[in-house]
Amino acid sequence: MEPKRLFKSRTNxxxxxxxxxxxxxxxxxxxxxxxxxxxxxxTTTGIFVYLVAAVIMPEEM
Incomplete structure (x- = not known):
């Protein structure tokens, strides 16, 4: 069984x-x-977290 991975959603x-x-x-x-x-x-932290996630998280295959 393949482990669950976190991806940016293409559909949602x-x-x-x-x-x-x-x-x-x-x-x-x-x-x-x-x-x-x-x-x-x-908060500034929330904006920073979102921007980092946008750069780091891979696109869904």
Whole structure:
């Protein structure tokens, strides 16, 4: 069995597919993840985390 991997979503994306990919990985509605990122986005750390994830996370195959 192949281990689960975290990817940016190609189908469930609004900006980069980060929240869609995290939602698919944890089997959570991506809207909830997006709301959490919006709350974190109010801080400099949240914006930094999102930008780093956008650069580091690979695209879904």
């Amino acid at each position: 994306r609004v900006i980069c597919g980060i929240c869609g990919g995290v939602g698919e990985y944890f089997n959570i509605d991506p809207t909830i993840i997006r709301l959490l990122f919006v709350l974190l986005g109010c």
